[in-house]
Structures are given as C-alpha cells and as structure tokens.
Amino acid sequence: MIQQLNLKYCVVGVMMMNGVVYAVLMVQLLAWRSSAVVVSSVKCIESERQALLSLKRGFDLTHDDDWLSSWGDGEQQKDCCNWEGVTCSNHTGHVLMLHLQGDGYTRGSISPSLGELHHLKYLDLSGHHFTHTPSIPPFIASLTFLTHLYLSFCSFGGNIPPQLGNLLFLEYLDLSSNNLVGGFPLQLTNMSSLTYLDLSHNSLNETMPPQLGNLLSLEHLDLSANAFTGTIPSQFKNLSRLQYLDLHYWDKTMSLSSDLQWLSELSTMRYLSLPRVNLSGASNWQQQVSSLSHLQHLDLHGCNLVDSVLTSSLASTSLSSVDISNNSLRDASLIFPWLMNSTRNLVTLIMNDNGLTGTIPETFGDNLNSLEELNLANNELKGQIPLSLFHSCNLAWLDLSNNNLTGEFHEYIREYSRCAHKPLQILDLGWNEITGMVPDLSQLQSLQELRLDNNRLNGSIHEGIGELSNLTELSLGNNFLTGLISEAHFSRLSHLGTLDLSHNALAFNVSVDWIPPFNLTNIYLARCKLGPDFPTWLHTQTMIDNLDISCAGISSTVPNWFWERLPFMMYLNISHNRFPGKIEDPPIVSYYVFVVAFDSDPHLSIDLSFNLFEGPIPAILSTASETFLSNNRFSLANPFLCANLTKSMRFMDLSNNDLRGELSDCWRGFESLVVLDLSNNQFYGNMPKSLGSLRNIKSIHLGGNNFSGKIPSSLHNCTQLQIFYAARNKLSGTIPTWIGDNIPKLLVLSLHSNNFHGNIPLSMCNLDELRVLDLSLNILSGSIPKCISNLSAMATQAKSNATITHDYHYEYRDGFSRTDSEVSGVYNDSASLTWKGKMSKYGSTLGLLRSIDFSSNRLTGEIPTEMMTLIGLVSLNLSRNLFSGHIPSTIGQLKSIDFLDLSRNHLSGTIPSQLAQIDDLSVLDLSYNDLSGEIPLGTQLQTRDASAYAGNPKLCGAPLNNTCPIHGHQISEHDADGDDDEQFVSEGFYIAMAVGFVMSFWGFCFSLILKKSWRYAYFKLLSDVYDTLYRSRWPNSKGSDLKYEASLHHHAYHEDESRTLLQFKQSFVITELLLVAWRPCDELKSSQFFGEVPPQISHLRNLLILDLRSYFEYILPNPINKLQLKISTLRSLIQNATSLEVLRLSFVTISSSIPDMLTKHSST
Structure with missing residues (x-):
C-alpha cells in the first residue's frame, strides 16, 4: 500500500494544467488512494526486495539510525511494500515509487542494483551527497518506465549522461544543484513527454542547442545559475505551452544574450526570469513583454536594458511582480507611466541601481495601492517623496535609499498612521535629504528595520521608538539630531541587533547599572557623548561583531573584560578618545579557544589611534587583520610583533608613538601584510632582513626613526611595493640599484634626510610609474641621469584619481559556522612629504603629486x-x-x-x-x-x-x-x-604716479564708506577668496576683543586651520553642550561642523562680517554645514553688533522666523 506520496512539484504542475488534464490527474490520485486502503495479498518481489536492501547498504546512516529502519530482514520486514518510502503495485507487487528524499547530510553511493527495479515510475533521491558516486549513473536510463526523476542536491559531477534520453515516458526531470559540467545532451530533446525540466545551479557551460525547441510539452524550464554561452535559441518560440522560464545568469561576463524576438510567441508565459542575460540587442523588449497577457512575474535585472525605445502607452495588465533593477533605465518620466498604466495589482516593484533621474509621480502610490515591496534605491531621483506612497497600506518594504529625495519625515509617518493595518517591516530612506524630526513611531509595531542615516533630520528622537518590539535595526547616523538618549528609547527593543546613532550631537543619559533589553551585534555610536566614564552597559553585550565608539569623550580606563572579547569581534574603533594606561593581555586561552578549538582564522579590524595608551603593545592585538594604533604613547612593540598569533594581518599602523629599541626580526609571520607604518617612533639599529619576506607588501613607512646601516637587500623580494618612505633616519651607503630593477610598481620613493652617498643609480629610470621621488638632504654626488625622462608617470598630467589605494580581497575561516567567508575593500594610503619647505601628510591628494626633490646634496653637472x-x-x-x-x-x-x-x-x-x-x-x-x-x-x-x-x-x-x-x-x-x-x-x-595713486585709493575708500552696495560687493569679493584674509586674527583674539571678521568657511583640510578653529572655540566661554563637535576628531579634518552657535558671539560689538555658510553650498547636494542658531542669539547679535555689514547664514538652521529688526538694520 502507499506509504508516502511526494507532491513536491504538483502545485506548480496543477496550476499550469488545463481542466481536462487536471481531471485525469485527480482520477489517478483517487484510484491510487482507493487501492492503498485495500490490503492486498500481493507482496513485493524478492529480487526487488534484495535490490532495495543493496541500495540501503550504499547509504552512510551513522548520523540518522532511524532513517530506513523499516528496511530489513526481520520477520515483520519481509514485505518491502510496507517499507518507508516504497510504493508497490497492488496488482503485481512490483516497486513503482521510491520517495527517498534526504536531509542534506546523508552520504554514500547508489548501488547498481537500483537498475533491477524495472517497473519503477517515480524515483526521488534528492538531498543525498553521493560522494562515492561522482557522476549520475548511466544505469538509471535502464528504468525505462520512469515518469519522475529527482536527483537534485546529490553532489554529482561530470556530464549529463546522454542515455537519459532513452527515458521516453519521463515527464519530470530535476538535476538541479549539482556540479554538472559540459552541455545539454541532444538525446534529451527526444523526451517528448517532458513537462518539467530543472537543470539549475550547475556549471553547464556550452551553448544551448536549438533542439531544445523540440520539447513541445514543456511547461516549466529552469536552466538558471549555469554558465551557458552564446544566444538563447530562437526555437524557444516553439515552446507554446511554456509557463515558467528561468535562465538567470550569475556570471557577470554576461556570455548569454538574446534579442527576445521569440518571446511574443509564448502566450501562456506566467513567470519569466532572465537576470544578467545580455539584452542590449533587444530594442523592443518592452513591446515583447507587454504582449504576454498572462505574465505575472518579470525579472530582467542586470540585463543592459535601455530606455531609448520606451513608450508610456504600452501596458502589461497582468503583472504582479517586476524586477528591472541594475539596468540603464534613466528616464523616470517614461518608466513610471508605463508601470502605472500596466496594472493596479502590482505587488513587487524593484528598480534600484538604474541611474533613474527625475521625480516620482505624486499619484504613484494611489495608482499602485496593492504594492507590498518597492525598491528605488541607488538612483538619482530628486524632488519630494510623494505622500501617496504612504497611502499604500499594504506596503511592507520601502527602500528609497541613496537618492536626492526630500521631504519631511514626520509628515510621512502622519500619513501612514491613518492606515488601520500597518504591515511596514522595512523602511529605508537613508542617504537622501530628508528633513524634519523623528516623531512617535510606536504605532509601527511590525517595523523590523529602520534606516534614516545620512539625511538632514534634526531635533531630538522621540522616546516612542522604544516601543517597537520587533525592531532589529535602527540606523539614524549622520544627521543633525540632538538631545539626550535615555533608557526609555530602548525599553522594548529586545530584538535589536544593529544600532547606529553615530555622527549626531547626542548624549547618552543612562544609569551606571542599566541592563539593556537587547544584545547587539553592531554598535555605531561615533561622536555620541558616552563619557567621561566607559559605558558599563557594554558588558552585557556579548554578541558584538562591530563596535565604533570613537570620538565619544571617554577618558577612563578600558576594563579588562573588554579585551577578552576582542578575538570574537570583526571591527573595533575606539579612536579619538582619551583612554589612558596600559592594555593588559587577557588570558591567552581566550584566543586559543577561538582559533584552535573552532578552527578559525579571524577577521578583525582594530582602531585604537589618538588615545593615551602606553606601555608595551599587547600580543592579543596581533590577532587582528587590520591594526591602527597610531598617535598613542606605546613604548614597546616586541610582544606584539613576535607573538605571531595569526598570519592574517593586512594593515599595521604603529606610527607616532614612543616605540623604542631595535626593530625585531619577526616579520616572517606577516606574509599577508599590505601596509606597514612604523614612522615617527624611536626605533634604531639596522632594518631587519626579514622585512624582505613581506611579499605582498605595497606600502612601507619607516621614516622619522633612527634606523642606521644599509637598506637590506632582502627588500628586493617586495616586488609589489608602491610606497617606500624611509626618510629622516640615519641610513647610509649607496642607494640600491635593485630598487629600480626589482620594484617596478613604485609610486612614491622618499629617502630624504639620511646619509646616502654616491651617484643616483641609472636603474632609477626604470620606475616608469614613479610619481614622487625625494632624495634630498643626503650626500649624493655626480650628475642627474639623462634617462630621467623615462619616468613616464611624471610626463603626464595627474588624473582625477587623487588617492593611492590598495585593493584587498581575502578569505577567512568562521570558527562558529565552520565556513569560509570573504573580505574585500579598498585602503586609502597616505604619506608625509615635504611641500614648499613644510612637512605635510597627504592622503586624498597623494595621487595628484608629481614631484622631484634632489635638494641639499652635492650633485654636479648641468x-x-x-x-x-x-x-x-x-x-x-x-x-x-x-x-x-x-x-x-x-x-x-x-x-x-x-x-x-x-x-x-x-x-x-x-x-x-x-x-x-x-x-x-x-x-x-x-x-x-x-x-x-x-x-x-x-x-x-x-x-x-x-x-x-x-x-x-x-x-x-x-x-x-x-x-x-x-x-x-x-x-x-x-x-x-x-x-x-x-x-x-x-x-x-614718479610724482604724478604717486599723486594719482593717493587720489584713487582715497576715492575708492570714500566710495565704500558712502555707498552700501559697493561696500557689500567688495566684502563679498574678499570673503570668497580661498584663503580668507582675516583668519590670521583669530588665534590671538579673546572674547569681545575679537574685531572685524569671524568666518567659518569650510575649506579642504589643513592641520593648522583645524587648530585655529579650535582656538576660536576656546576664545568664548561655552557651556558644556555647545559646539560639541568642535573637537580634534578625525571627522573634523573634513571640516564638518555642527552644534549650536554660542550666544557669546553677540559680544563681538565691532564685528563687520559674520559668515557661517558653506563654501560648497552651490556644489554639494547635501551641504556639510550643520550649525544651528537660536533666534535669541541672532536678535542679540543684531542689537549689539552695530557695525555688522555682511551676514551670511545660508544652510544654517535658525530656530524661528527671521526678526523684523534684521531688515531694518542700518548697515547690513
């Protein structure tokens, strides 16, 4: 009797059958069911019983003893028709069906005895790893009565056996998710009864044979996730019964293409998926798609579609799901009308990464009120987000991130709150220009992910956000948010995994013994005021992968328990605080439990720079792959360098510390290192020879130490080197010739301020990619080689790529999941170089430099x-x-x-x-x-x-x-x-010239005094000069003695300008929460100021010009000025600064309307 009936694929099949076929199928099922309940005296055939036992012996059942436990030789197990997964004929006793679908863990082989089941019609062996049967056994083709064959997820390799073409009665064939290679055997096109064919997720890599068009009964065809080449055969037009077609292509080479001319013939098509198939030649793709009157699902993402032939008059009234993302559909005025005309039943619309320009129609949400998922991310849309989108009460996923969209966020929430049912789960409006406040969101109880980062939100965060019990991600970073964050903001966020409040003027106000309801994985709180004490609530967060609490105003010591969790993290940034003291190595078992017991090669990025850490660098930090420890007071590097706990380190920056002694010869354990920066310490002695083992190194910075002796010849092995900075040491000898012979990719070579002698080697002319060459302040002699003209990188204008970057890509072992993960990214390099007699550090502009400095040597000749x-x-x-x-x-x-x-x-x-x-x-x-x-x-x-x-x-x-x-x-x-x-x-x-000059000068001055418009134009000209003429007066100004001008224009960063601005801040008596961002953190170097303009600015009674705008206000879509000005401060300033003539406040947030007295000001 029937023990198990696998209806795994019947749902799709039944949906696609006409009424007659459906009725026949139901009669068959009823007949099977009737025969199943009749206890037949017919038992299974003994030869087939033995064949089944032989098949069982091929399985490794150590992980699941119960599976197939009914198969055996016991007295109660004589009738194989009663065995699990076996169905026999009640008339003949022959085995007809084997339902042996696995769980993905069973291993073993397929016994050839399976071929003795000559009457088998249904065979399902999917989900078993037949590691001892490397390819599909050809003897399966001997089962000539098969109608259903399922061999997916079986780890088969090799070619598809052409013998399968002998299965003329086969209706369902599933060979998906294996490792099959080669092409599609032509013999398979003989299976005229085939209605379902799935070869997806293999490595088939030849052309599709035109004979595929002979499978006239096909209703379901899935060839996706392979590597087919050439074009889709035009004979596909013969597949008139086809309802499901999936050819999506994973390879970015897009080796498969089509013009879609065959598509309009497939009138029964309901599901069409062609992602990454090159459709650049399908100029009429819209017409072809619109001709399919039954089409419900359309996926053409990444197909090189263009909108040059689009028309808004066409309609596809049956569509319910559309994905046309990652194309070049740029004209929103064509795309949106076509979709709005097509159907009101659209449930899913995905159009991200198209470069869409224009605006979203105001009625878009009203026309498509069935939408559940809308993704327009990563485009160039502008204008206001239409309120109608929030009238779609079925909306569960809305992603409009990374556009130039505007609007008031609280207004959208107010509109959406009118919906009785609020299914919204994901709301992503990040990287736009959304303004307004974060209102009470407590009604959005289904919300799981809220991303509003990188907008222009202001004000405080409403405590109602703490009521979102299903929230897993909260990202509000990089806005203008202010105020306090209390425990109430997190009261019910028990599922929260990611918290991003970074780069806002927020201050945490929680009790010392607060235990949060969540256990976070990702914490980004850079620039939030957490200090001065270390936040003790972090002790309860035991699942942290990524933590950024940089620039948080913390000045207490880091507790020891914190370092014990270090090996389990992926990213740690506590830079730009004032953490003091030594870092003690935790018990080494904390690391070895992770690496040895879990067989892991961890990926960890650590940034402890710009703190007050001292003493030896602990060995535990060498577990990281990226280590940034610069600008501290560390004094000993050897425990760290020689611990050799991992060989995965890629970036190491120990610059600007107090590291002393000889540099250890421990570099053979760092063969993965890409960037090494030991500059500005107190190392002495010879450079270790083992530096030559750094075969992947691209950047070495050893300048500003006391190294002596010669550059070790072993460095000639560092053939990938691009930056070599060894200036300001006591190196001697001649400049090695192997630098030019063995390091052809060198971009920056700086050896200044050493004791090199001899000639400039001719081999230096081989460095055709060299951009910066600094050999100054040595004892070099001889002449400049005439072959210096071979430095071809200096013979071309600098390109727009101003940053020297190092791409990196590597795999690491995840010890918990025992899987291999990948990490890739870009590292922006920098170097300290002499420019116009001054030592400066260049980062973003390093690639623009083309410089030669041979000064202060003994070079001769012409x-x-x-x-x-x-x-x-x-x-x-x-x-x-x-x-x-x-x-x-x-x-x-x-x-x-x-x-x-x-x-x-x-x-x-x-x-x-x-x-x-x-x-x-x-x-x-x-x-x-x-x-x-x-x-x-x-x-x-x-x-x-x-x-x-x-x-x-x-x-x-x-x-x-x-x-x-x-x-x-x-x-x-x-x-x-x-x-x-x-x-x-x-x-x-000369007398006439002097008189003329005096008359002209005083005439000009009197004109400025008497005519306001001239005076304004003149001062505007001065303020627009790149280096503001009055900046030099700030540092020495105190309180009300600051005269004439105060300008906060945002220039490209110069370190002296940053110090000047900090001194300007200190010239006022400022309360604790004012100008909280004006501190020397890394983001200050981008001149991103925010906070409140101090009211004491109104004391500047002699002020002539006050300019708080951004120089980039006419260039950047999202101006970087983040200052706020209270109306009371503005009113006092206007009253007191009676000489004020120029006031610029563009893009400054003013708390109320402009006072009338401003328009009446006598001189402004």
Missing part, C-alpha cells in the same frame, strides 16, 4: 634638458647643490609646475623667457646663483619678492632695484642728469 619632458611635474627642487650651466631653455614645457627651486647652485646665463609663461607657478626661487641679464617680462616673474632673485648680482629688472641697460648700455650718472626729454621715465612721472 640640469639635463631631458628633465623638461616631465611635463606633469608639480614640484621640482634642485636647490643647494653644485649644478652649473644654464637653466634649460625648454623649462617652459613644465606647464603644471607650482613649486620651482633652483637656488644656491652655480647656474649661469639668463633666465629663460619661457619661465614667464608658466601660469601655475606660485613659488619660484632662483637666488644665489650666477644668473645675468634682464628678468623676463611677465607678471609671473615681475610680481615676485626680490628675494627670489637675490645673490645674482648680474641680474637686473623688476622686482630688483638694479635697473637694466637701455639700448644695450648701462645708464650712467651723466645720462641721468641729461635732458628729461630724452628719458622715457622722468622724475615728474
């Missing part, structure tokens, strides 16, 4: 003319050498040069006239040479300070006082006393 072919050079410093000869006449070719210093050499001859044609030249120094003749005419040369030409007694002309000869001879004293009529410039000329 400056090679070949150097003038390096037209990309931005800086050239050859000063303080022994160069002779002329300045090359072709120096004008260096059109990009900004800094040129040839001073203190023995150069002779005239200054080339081409030098005056270099427009970008801002610094020029030709002093202390033996140059002669007239300084060429041109504002670039005449307007410079005379010191640029000092020490050249034979030079003449402006700006020097030494006038040049007229008509070829020097002006004598007799000539000077001669007739004025013979002179071009007389004494009267």
Whole structure:
C-alpha cells in the first residue's frame, strides 16, 4: 500500500494544467488512494526486495539510525511494500515509487542494483551527497518506465549522461544543484513527454542547442545559475505551452544574450526570469513583454536594458511582480507611466541601481495601492517623496535609499498612521535629504528595520521608538539630531541587533547599572557623548561583531573584560578618545579557544589611534587583520610583533608613538601584510632582513626613526611595493640599484634626510610609474641621469584619481559556522612629504603629486634638458647643490609646475623667457646663483619678492632695484642728469604716479564708506577668496576683543586651520553642550561642523562680517554645514553688533522666523 506520496512539484504542475488534464490527474490520485486502503495479498518481489536492501547498504546512516529502519530482514520486514518510502503495485507487487528524499547530510553511493527495479515510475533521491558516486549513473536510463526523476542536491559531477534520453515516458526531470559540467545532451530533446525540466545551479557551460525547441510539452524550464554561452535559441518560440522560464545568469561576463524576438510567441508565459542575460540587442523588449497577457512575474535585472525605445502607452495588465533593477533605465518620466498604466495589482516593484533621474509621480502610490515591496534605491531621483506612497497600506518594504529625495519625515509617518493595518517591516530612506524630526513611531509595531542615516533630520528622537518590539535595526547616523538618549528609547527593543546613532550631537543619559533589553551585534555610536566614564552597559553585550565608539569623550580606563572579547569581534574603533594606561593581555586561552578549538582564522579590524595608551603593545592585538594604533604613547612593540598569533594581518599602523629599541626580526609571520607604518617612533639599529619576506607588501613607512646601516637587500623580494618612505633616519651607503630593477610598481620613493652617498643609480629610470621621488638632504654626488625622462608617470598630467589605494580581497575561516567567508575593500594610503619647505601628510591628494626633490646634496653637472619632458611635474627642487650651466631653455614645457627651486647652485646665463609663461607657478626661487641679464617680462616673474632673485648680482629688472641697460648700455650718472626729454621715465612721472595713486585709493575708500552696495560687493569679493584674509586674527583674539571678521568657511583640510578653529572655540566661554563637535576628531579634518552657535558671539560689538555658510553650498547636494542658531542669539547679535555689514547664514538652521529688526538694520 502507499506509504508516502511526494507532491513536491504538483502545485506548480496543477496550476499550469488545463481542466481536462487536471481531471485525469485527480482520477489517478483517487484510484491510487482507493487501492492503498485495500490490503492486498500481493507482496513485493524478492529480487526487488534484495535490490532495495543493496541500495540501503550504499547509504552512510551513522548520523540518522532511524532513517530506513523499516528496511530489513526481520520477520515483520519481509514485505518491502510496507517499507518507508516504497510504493508497490497492488496488482503485481512490483516497486513503482521510491520517495527517498534526504536531509542534506546523508552520504554514500547508489548501488547498481537500483537498475533491477524495472517497473519503477517515480524515483526521488534528492538531498543525498553521493560522494562515492561522482557522476549520475548511466544505469538509471535502464528504468525505462520512469515518469519522475529527482536527483537534485546529490553532489554529482561530470556530464549529463546522454542515455537519459532513452527515458521516453519521463515527464519530470530535476538535476538541479549539482556540479554538472559540459552541455545539454541532444538525446534529451527526444523526451517528448517532458513537462518539467530543472537543470539549475550547475556549471553547464556550452551553448544551448536549438533542439531544445523540440520539447513541445514543456511547461516549466529552469536552466538558471549555469554558465551557458552564446544566444538563447530562437526555437524557444516553439515552446507554446511554456509557463515558467528561468535562465538567470550569475556570471557577470554576461556570455548569454538574446534579442527576445521569440518571446511574443509564448502566450501562456506566467513567470519569466532572465537576470544578467545580455539584452542590449533587444530594442523592443518592452513591446515583447507587454504582449504576454498572462505574465505575472518579470525579472530582467542586470540585463543592459535601455530606455531609448520606451513608450508610456504600452501596458502589461497582468503583472504582479517586476524586477528591472541594475539596468540603464534613466528616464523616470517614461518608466513610471508605463508601470502605472500596466496594472493596479502590482505587488513587487524593484528598480534600484538604474541611474533613474527625475521625480516620482505624486499619484504613484494611489495608482499602485496593492504594492507590498518597492525598491528605488541607488538612483538619482530628486524632488519630494510623494505622500501617496504612504497611502499604500499594504506596503511592507520601502527602500528609497541613496537618492536626492526630500521631504519631511514626520509628515510621512502622519500619513501612514491613518492606515488601520500597518504591515511596514522595512523602511529605508537613508542617504537622501530628508528633513524634519523623528516623531512617535510606536504605532509601527511590525517595523523590523529602520534606516534614516545620512539625511538632514534634526531635533531630538522621540522616546516612542522604544516601543517597537520587533525592531532589529535602527540606523539614524549622520544627521543633525540632538538631545539626550535615555533608557526609555530602548525599553522594548529586545530584538535589536544593529544600532547606529553615530555622527549626531547626542548624549547618552543612562544609569551606571542599566541592563539593556537587547544584545547587539553592531554598535555605531561615533561622536555620541558616552563619557567621561566607559559605558558599563557594554558588558552585557556579548554578541558584538562591530563596535565604533570613537570620538565619544571617554577618558577612563578600558576594563579588562573588554579585551577578552576582542578575538570574537570583526571591527573595533575606539579612536579619538582619551583612554589612558596600559592594555593588559587577557588570558591567552581566550584566543586559543577561538582559533584552535573552532578552527578559525579571524577577521578583525582594530582602531585604537589618538588615545593615551602606553606601555608595551599587547600580543592579543596581533590577532587582528587590520591594526591602527597610531598617535598613542606605546613604548614597546616586541610582544606584539613576535607573538605571531595569526598570519592574517593586512594593515599595521604603529606610527607616532614612543616605540623604542631595535626593530625585531619577526616579520616572517606577516606574509599577508599590505601596509606597514612604523614612522615617527624611536626605533634604531639596522632594518631587519626579514622585512624582505613581506611579499605582498605595497606600502612601507619607516621614516622619522633612527634606523642606521644599509637598506637590506632582502627588500628586493617586495616586488609589489608602491610606497617606500624611509626618510629622516640615519641610513647610509649607496642607494640600491635593485630598487629600480626589482620594484617596478613604485609610486612614491622618499629617502630624504639620511646619509646616502654616491651617484643616483641609472636603474632609477626604470620606475616608469614613479610619481614622487625625494632624495634630498643626503650626500649624493655626480650628475642627474639623462634617462630621467623615462619616468613616464611624471610626463603626464595627474588624473582625477587623487588617492593611492590598495585593493584587498581575502578569505577567512568562521570558527562558529565552520565556513569560509570573504573580505574585500579598498585602503586609502597616505604619506608625509615635504611641500614648499613644510612637512605635510597627504592622503586624498597623494595621487595628484608629481614631484622631484634632489635638494641639499652635492650633485654636479648641468640640469639635463631631458628633465623638461616631465611635463606633469608639480614640484621640482634642485636647490643647494653644485649644478652649473644654464637653466634649460625648454623649462617652459613644465606647464603644471607650482613649486620651482633652483637656488644656491652655480647656474649661469639668463633666465629663460619661457619661465614667464608658466601660469601655475606660485613659488619660484632662483637666488644665489650666477644668473645675468634682464628678468623676463611677465607678471609671473615681475610680481615676485626680490628675494627670489637675490645673490645674482648680474641680474637686473623688476622686482630688483638694479635697473637694466637701455639700448644695450648701462645708464650712467651723466645720462641721468641729461635732458628729461630724452628719458622715457622722468622724475615728474614718479610724482604724478604717486599723486594719482593717493587720489584713487582715497576715492575708492570714500566710495565704500558712502555707498552700501559697493561696500557689500567688495566684502563679498574678499570673503570668497580661498584663503580668507582675516583668519590670521583669530588665534590671538579673546572674547569681545575679537574685531572685524569671524568666518567659518569650510575649506579642504589643513592641520593648522583645524587648530585655529579650535582656538576660536576656546576664545568664548561655552557651556558644556555647545559646539560639541568642535573637537580634534578625525571627522573634523573634513571640516564638518555642527552644534549650536554660542550666544557669546553677540559680544563681538565691532564685528563687520559674520559668515557661517558653506563654501560648497552651490556644489554639494547635501551641504556639510550643520550649525544651528537660536533666534535669541541672532536678535542679540543684531542689537549689539552695530557695525555688522555682511551676514551670511545660508544652510544654517535658525530656530524661528527671521526678526523684523534684521531688515531694518542700518548697515547690513
């Protein structure tokens, strides 16, 4: 009798059958059911019983003893027709069906005895790992009466046996989720009865045969997740019964393509999925899709679709699910009308990553009120989010992230609150320009993920958010939120796993013994005020993967229990606080339990930079793959470097500490290292030879130490090196020739301030990718090699890619799940370089530099003319050498040069006239040479300070006082006393020029005093100059003595400007919560200021100009100014600052309407 009937695929089949077939099937099922209840005296055939026992012996049942326990030789087990999973004929006793679907854990092999079940019609062996049967056994083809064959998830490899084509009665064939390779055997196209074919999730990699079109009975065809090439056969048009077609392609190479001309013939199609099939040639794809009147599901994501042929008049009235994401459908005015005309029954619409431009129609939500999922993320949509979207009371998933959309968030919540049923589970509006407050969200009880990060939300967060008991993710980072965060904000958030409140002016106000209801996995609270004490509630969070509490104002010690959890984390950032003291190594068992017992290679990124940690660097930190410990007070590196607890470290930054002693020779354990920065410490002695074992290293920074001796020759093995910075040490010997021969990818080489001697090696000319070469302040001699013109990277203009980046990709072992995971990303490198005589650190602009500095050596000979072919050079410093000869006449070719210093050499001859044609030249120094003749005419040369030409007694002309000869001879004293009529410039000329200047100057000044519009225009011009002229007055100003101007324009970061702004803050008496973001954290270096303008600013009675706007307000879509100004402060400022003439507050949040008194101000 029937023990088990597998109806796994009957649902799809029945849905797709017509009425007659459906009735026949039901009669068969009823007949089977009737025969099942009749106890037949017919028992199973003994030969078939033995075949089944042989099949059982092929299974490894150690993990599940109960499975197939009914199969045996016991007295009660004689009749195999009563065995689990076996169905026999009640008339003949032959085995007809085997339902042996596995659970994914059973292993073993398929016994050939299976071929003796000659009457078998139904065989399901899916879900077993037949590791001892590497390919599909051909003897299965001997089961000629099979109608259903299911062999999915069986770990089969090899080709599909062509013998399966002999199964002429086969209706269902499922070989999915194996490792099959090769192509589609032509013999399979003989199976004319086949209605269901699933070969998905294999590695079939040949072309699809046109004979697939011969399978005229096919209703379900799934060839997805393979690697088919070529085009989809046009013979697909013959599959007139096809209702389900899935060809989605995982390979990004898009080797499978189609023009879709066959599609309109498949009138019964209900489900069409062609992701990553190249449809760039399907110019009429919209018409083809619209012709399918029964189509319900359409998935064409990543198909290279374009909207050039779209029309809004077409309609696809049956569609309920549409995914056309990751294409180039850019015109929202064409896409949205087509979808709105198509159907009101659309449930799922996915159009992310298309580059969509334009606005979302105001009635979009009203037309599609059945929507449950809408994804328009990662486009270029602008304008207001229509309120109608929140009229869709069925909406469960809304993702509009990463656009330029605007609107008031609290208004959307107010609209949605009118819905009686609120199924919204995921709401993602992140990375837009949404404004407003975070209102009471307690009604959204289904909400699971709320992402509003990187918007312009302001005000405090309503405590009602703590009532969302199903919330798993809360992301409100990078907004303008202010106020206190209390325990009430989290009262019922027991399922919360991700919390992001970073980069807001929020302060936590929770009790010391607070135990949160959640156990977080991801915590991002950068810039939130958590200190001064370490937040004790973190002790209860035992599942942390990612933690960022940087810039949190914490100044207490880190508890020991915290470090014990370090190996179990993936990301830790506690930088830019004031954590003091030593870090004690936790019991080493904490690490070995993780690595040894769980067989894990952890991925951990640690950032402890900019704190006050001291003492030895603990060994436990070497478990990380990325370690950033710069700007602390660590004094000993050896325990950390030689612990060798893991070989997975990729990035190590120990710069700007107090590390002392010789550098340990322990680098053979760091073969994965990509970036090493040990600069600005107190290491001494020789560089260890084992540094040469860093075969994957791309960036080495050893500058600012006391290393001595030679550069170890083992470094020639570091063939991937791009940045080598060893300046400011005591290195000696000659510059190794292998640098040019073995390190061809070098971009930055800085060896300045050492004791290198000898010539510049000719092999240096092999570095055709070199952008920065600094050999200054050494004892080098000889001449500059003429082959220096081979430095081709300096012979081209710098591209827009200003950052030197290092891509990384690696796998690591997850000890808990025992699976391999992948990590990839980009590291932005930086380097400390000398620019215009000042040491500066370059990061985002490092890639733009093209610089050569050979200054302060003993180089001789002439400056090679070949150097003038390096037209990309931005800086050239050859000063303080022994160069002779002329300045090359072709120096004008260096059109990009900004800094040129040839001073203190023995150069002779005239200054080339081409030098005056270099427009970008801002610094020029030709002093202390033996140059002669007239300084060429041109504002670039005449307007410079005379010191640029000092020490050249034979030079003449402006700006020097030494006038040049007229008509070829020097002006004598007799000539000077001669007739004025013979002179071009007389004494009267100078008197007239002085009088004219005085009159013009005071006329201009009186005009500014008397005419307000002129005065405003003049001050506007001054304020728009890149370096504000008045900034130098801030540092020394105190309280009400600050006069004239206060400007907070946002420039690109310069470290001295950052210090100046901090001093400006300190010049006021500021209460605790004001300007909370004005502290020296890493984000301050981007000049992202927020907080409240202090009321004490109104004490500046002599203020003429107050400018709080952003320089980027007309460039950036989301201005970075985040200042807030109370109306009372503005009113006091207007009353007290009676001399105020220019007030700029664009993009500053003002708490109320502009006071009338502002319009009546006499001078503004």
